Amino acid sequence: MLTNTLKNAPENAGIYQFFNASGMLLYVGKAKNIKNRVKSYFRFSGELRASPLLSSRIAKMISEVERVEFIVVQSEHDALILENSLIKQLKPKYNILLRDDKTYPYIAINLAEPFPRFEITRKIINDKNIKYFGPLSGSAKALLDALYLTFPLVQKKGCLKGKKACLFFQIERCLAPCEGKIDTASYAKIVHQALEVLNDQKKLISLLHVKMEEASLKLNFEEAAKLRDTMRAIKESLHVTHVELLNLEDYDVFAVEMMEKTAVIMRLFIRHGKIVSTSHSMMHNAYGFDKEELYQRALFEFYNPMHQTFAQNILLADFFNEADAMRSFLSEKFGMKISISVPKRGEKEHLTALARENAKAILMQQRTKNSTTLLEQLQSLFTLHSLPKRIEVFDNSHLGGVAPVGAMVVWDEGFSKSSYRRYALHYRDEYAQMKEMLERRIADFSKEPPPDLWVLDGGETLRKLAETLLEKAGVHLDVLAIAKEKVDAKAHRAKGSAHDLLYAKEQSLALPPHDKRLQFLQRLRDEAHRFAIRYHQSKKQSKDLALTLQSMGGIGDASIKKLLSYFGTFEAIYQASEEELMLTLGKKLGSKLFTNLKK
Structure with a gap:
């Protein structure tokens, strides 16, 4: 079956997707010629098996492949965009997912102003009077x-x-x-x-x-x-400050270095012959890395945002096969000639060597840190697919089914409060509430890619629910659940003494209260609970205030909509002056409402 599918694959540009026996998506790839690309993974003499030319990571993946599907597109450029979109949404097991689709800050000044100021911005405006310095990272x-x-x-x-x-x-x-x-x-x-x-x-x-x-x-x-x-x-x-080039040009320099299951992408930003800033991304992957894939993803993610500046000359420390396709894609995207080269001598080669050495230094620093971090311990304990650097935690809150809400908090080297999400829910029971919230989050994967791990406040039933929903969406994502200890049939949240149960796939654990891994997960759960409770209280208060307003003669749904449109919140309505209420509802009704509110 698989052999026939491979031999009859289309010879067009497009996407191929590898699935295992249970239907889990393993890998998404793009190709100029799908048939030639997918056949290169296999050896067809005798029994179908992985090609001996593959890396150990990809060979392991091919050993799991049971089914392959194709999506034909118009051009290789379209395939590149579709591949990136699918990887972000579905997070296949063997693909490398970078989270660098961000814009870097710049320092800008508008020289057209009489007394201009320097400011930090992340958006580039096409204005000849505005000067930009960057891209910058932490500096x-x-x-x-x-x-x-x-x-x-x-x-x-x-x-x-x-x-x-x-x-x-x-x-x-x-x-x-x-x-x-x-x-x-x-x-x-x-x-x-x-x-x-x-x-x-x-x-x-x-x-x-x-x-x-x-x-x-x-x-x-x-x-x-x-x-x-x-x-x-x-x-x-700045990892590097001493470089000054005779050639006062702009360059973006990329180097990739790998050590076991850790990889670093190093970037140097050269403007007018000087290094203005550097940045790097560190990744951990249980299945190792492919350097070519890392270069491709690093370039695509960095140059994907349109509202930023960049150098037209891109220097790489290593050659990769897709460099020509990437150069063509970027030149077409930005409407200008982009060059991608691997210099062999001179100042440019010195820059790529410098980027490589810095990447190696970062890897060594990481290696000499604590032998295993808390996140690595969690990965090992629960056999997680990837290091859980970004974690989304879910909880819901209601009072007897009234004002049900859901909350998602995010951990990414600390609580990332700008990534928190609130959900107004519609069901009375907790199972249906969690199902609604997770379905809505999955629907948003195209805008906000999946994290490395989901943590649910609940037991094995909710964990299985999450896995079912993810499997239905074709997304590979680890899920843990943490169930609060019951004392006299009530949830017990005592700090440092709660014997909470942890649930993973085919695994349940009761770690001792002093275990740092348990305490970390409890901290995540408690933050989600706090955020959910706060939203629930706010929503319930608003509902109570709305009912109070409706109990006053003449105030119906249409009047409440007018008031909220003008004042924004129920609290502001209750604090409004008589003149403001009369302006919103009319003289008679506004005056009557003001009198009733002050009783």
């Missing part, structure tokens, strides 16, 4: 602080609106253009000096050092400490 805020500590610029966005010199003028950090104490031409010279040192961070650090010594001599130790911390942040954000 953006430190560099911005350094500029305002070093140069007497307009310190705050609202400074000019005051029309009166403030504290910054008194401490000699601003020259008070708000009072006309400096003209635009003189201010422009200061901006020019700031732009020069922004492009030469060694000079900026020297200026900060001078300022720090001056502050110390004046016994202004708080200012000196701030300058010291800013210098340290700038230095630490």
Whole structure:
């Protein structure tokens, strides 16, 4: 069956998907010619088996393949986009999923303004008057602080609106253009000096050092400490600071290094012959990595956002087979000639070697850290498919079926509160509530890719529910559940003494209360519970306030909609003045409502 499918595969550009015997998606790949690509994975002489030319990771995958499906598209470019979309949504077992589809910060200044300020932005606007410095990584805020500590610029966005010199003028950090104490031409010279040192961070650090010594001599130790911390942040954000090229061009430099089940993607950003910033991504994968795939995914993810600047010359430390296709894709996407090359000598080769050495150094630093981290211990304990760096935790809350809500909190090297989600639910029982919430989250995978792990507040029944929903959607994702200890038939949440049960696939554990792994999962569960309870209380309060309003004569659903449209919340309605209520509902009804609310 599989042999016939492979031999009859289409010879068009498109996507191929490998599935195992249970129907789980193992791998998504793209190809210019699907038939040639899928046949290259197999040896057809005798029994069908993996080609001896494959890496151990891919050979293991092929040993599990029972079924293959194809999607034909118009071009190789379309295949690349579809492949990326499917990998993010479905998270196949053997694909490498990067989470670098983010925009990097820049420092920007609008020179068209009479007294411009430097600001951090993540969006590039096509305006010749705006100058951008970047892309930056962790150094953006430190560099911005350094500029305002070093140069007497307009310190705050609202400074000019005051029309009166403030504290910054008194401490000699601003020259008070708000009072006309400096003209635009003189201010422009200061901006020019700031732009020069922004492009030469060694000079900026020297200026900060001078300022720090001056502050110390004046016994202004708080200012000196701030300058010291800013210098340290700038230095630490750059793995490399000593490179200056004779050729004042822009380059984006990529290097990939791997060690066992860990890989690092290192990026150097060269602007006008100087390294302005660096960034790196570290990944862990139980099945190892393929360097070619890492390069392809690193380039696609970095250049996918449209609203950013980039160098037209991309330098790689290693050649990979898809480089020409990627160059063609990027050139077409951005409407300009993009070059991708692997330099063999000279300054460019020095840059790629530098990126490679930094990637190796990061790998070694990681290796010399604690032998196993808490997340690695969780991965080992529950035999998780991947290291659970990003975790989504779900809980729901209601009171006798009233105002049911769901909450999702996210752990990503700490609680990522900007990623939290709230769900207004419609069912009265907890099973149906969790099902509704998880189905809605799965539907959003195309916008927000799946995490590495789901943790549910509940028992084995809810864990199996989650696995069923994920399997139906074709998504490979680890799921754990944590069930609260019952004391006298009530959930027991005592810190440090709760004997909660943990559920994984074909596994249930009762770890001792002092176990750090249990305490970590309890911390995740408790944060989700807190977030869910808070939303439930807010929703119930709003419902109670709405019922109170409706009990007042003449206030129906249409009137409540008008009031919410104007005031935004029920609390604001209850605090409104009589004039505001009359303006919203009319003189008679508004006055009547105000009188009733004040009783």
